Amino acid sequence: MALIVQKYGGTSVGSPDRIKNVARRIAKFHQRGDQVVVAVSAMSGETNRLIGLARDISSNPTPRELDVVVSTGEQVTIGLLCMALHELGVPAKSYTGGQVRILTDSAHTKARILDINDAPVRKDLDAGSVVVVAGFQGVDEHGNITTLGRGGSDTTGVALAAALNADECQIYTDVDGVYTTDPRVVPKARKLDKVTFEEMLELASQGSKILQIRAVEFAGKYKVKLRVLSSFEEEGEGTLITVEEDSQMEQPVITGIAFSRDEAKITVVGAPDVPGIAYKILGPIAEANIDVDMIVQNVGHAGATDFSFTVALGDLAKAKKALEDNMSQFNAKAIEIDDTMAKISVVGVGMRSHPGVASKVFETLANERINIQMISTSEIKIAVVIEEKYLELAARVLHKAFGLDQA
Known part of the structure; x- marks a missing residue:
């Protein structure tokens, strides 16, 4: 007997028929004697519908009330899935995040999990029930409903x-594993049998939509055996995300290519070139709970410098307001916005033992006359910001240049 946690995304539970299909899959595990806990997302499109309702009422809804609204999507799914399991003769019990007591901080719309009371879940499992938990949500210490951000059901x-x-955490989605890049953009992309947590974390943080970043961080930190599978295919091993590199095989130079279209570049023009200027610019951004990605500070001239950084497109308006409200703190001449940016990254632990990866990236893009505007590197990643209109071309040529195309 194994204890298995399964997560089903919005497309997997996107209709009554799909919910019934998920119930049949869960029933097979239960019938063979496994203990099963299931975390589910809202039905596909439901969260966007709920956000749209909120926007129809208020152009800038308060985060606390927005969380109250959008968290209802998962509550519908857990009830329907339990009903479907009951129809199959499988005992099942649903829980919202608050009922399980998934304790989070109070950062509404981007909350982080602090603790989970597993006692009620274990009690139901020991009684032979499948436990179905609403993903994406929790409660803070004051009892307020919180949500974990897009993809938060993975983290749940x-x-x-x-x-x-648990013996294994299975993430069921609409794809059958992790690919070298998005096969909708690069048809010759290949499915990976294994990928390290380190690589998956970079792929997720650089734009791969398969798993939420925090879910990968959690899995790596607590050594959770993680597998990505398709909810629409009965067979297949999916992709196993492992802690260790496979020392028995020669590592490829590059494991995958990730990209993000939703990037915006903000440039603070003519800021004083003095110690502490980066803090004065980025401090208000941090206080607004906005994640900053790439940062470039140009060489100063005549006592002034330009300071550029990127944020997610969805945070652009909030970031712009935070800067404008604090212009007096850093005395810049202007704030320039470019919302036509995209980021593309090559990722692989094989970079550690293969020099020349950066030059190959730059040469490949230069041959296609694609201009690089910003660059960021880590031990196993090289990321560049380019114009969004060149993104798909860049993905295809880099995928081929590093030998990732299917034979």
Whole structure:
């Protein structure tokens, strides 16, 4: 008997028929004697519909009330899935994040999980029930409903697996594993049998939509065995995300290519070139709970410098307001915005033992006359910001240049 945590995304539970299909899959695990905990997302499109309702009422809804609204999508799914399981003769019980007591901080719309009370879940499992938990949500210490950000159901699933010391956490989605890049953009992309947590974290942070970043962080930190599978295919091993590199095989130079279209570049023009200027510019951004990605500070001339950084497109308006409200703190001449940016990254632990990866990236893009505007590197990643209109071309040529195309 194994304890398995499964997570099903919005497309997997996007209709009554798909919910019934998920129930049949869960029933097979239950019938063979496994203990099963399930975390589910809202039905596909439901969260966007709820956000749209909120926007129809208020152009800038308060984060607390927005969380109250959008968290209802998962509540519908858990009830329907339990009904479907009951129809199959499988005992099942649903829980909202608050009922399980998934304790989070109070950062509404981007909350982080602090603790999980696993006692009620274990009690139901020991009684032979499948436990179905609403993903994407929790409560803070004051009892306020919180949500974990887009893709937060992944984090719920992994956190439950960690709290319960599960044998495996299975992430079911609309693809059958992790690919070398998005096959909708590069048809010759290949499915990976294994990928390290380190690589998956970079791929997720650089734009791969397969798993939420925090879910991968959680899995790596607590050594949760993680597998990505398709909810629409009965067979297949999916992609196993592992802690260790496979020392028995020669590592490829590049494991995958990730990209993000939703990037915006903000440039603070003519800021004083003095110690502390970066803090004065980025301090208000941090206080607004906005993540900054790439940062470039140009060489100063005549006592002034330009300071550029990127944020997610969805945070652009909030970031712009935070800067404008604090212009007096850094005395810049202007704030320039470019919302036509995209980021593309090559990722692979093989970079550690293969020099020349950066030059190959730059040469490949230069041959296509694609201009690089910003560059960021880590030990296993090279990321560049380019114009969004060149993104798909860049993905295809880099994929081919590093030998990732299917034979």
